[in-house]
Amino acid sequence: xxxxxxxxxxxxxxxxxxxxxxxxxxxxxxxxxxxxxxxxxxxxxxxxxxxxxxxxxxxxxxxxxxxxxxxxxxxxxxxxxxxxxxxxxxxxx
Numbered sequence: 001x002x003x004x005x006x007x008x009x010x011x012x013x014x015x016x017x018x019x020x021x022x023x024x025x026x027x028x029x030x031x032x033x034x035x036x037x038x039x040x041x042x043x044x045x046x047x048x049x050x051x052x053x054x055x056x057x058x059x060x061x062x063x064x065x066x067x068x069x070x071x072x073x074x075x076x077x078x079x080x081x082x083x084x085x086x087x088x089x090x091x092x093x
Contacts, residue, residue, distance in 0.1 A: 001025065001029055001034065002034065003025045003036055003038075004037040005038050006041075007039040021074060024078055032054055033059075034054050034056070036050070036051055037049070041061070046063045046064060047064045047066060048064065049064075
């Protein structure tokens, strides 16, 4: 699976955020996803997470106002995805 990170990460926490983005993308290995892209994907100028499947279609895309909101979502998702009461797993379906 291909991971595209199209946002500028802060210098002091770059390795941490790269690891969080990779952990998030690894959750889609079994879902027939070809690539996961983070960053600006369209003409709206907003940040987004875009999934592309084996047919190169976009089955899911989630938009955010800025990169901090995107990074916060990813870190929160990774932190809560392992708990039994997580509602974030519904977004994977």
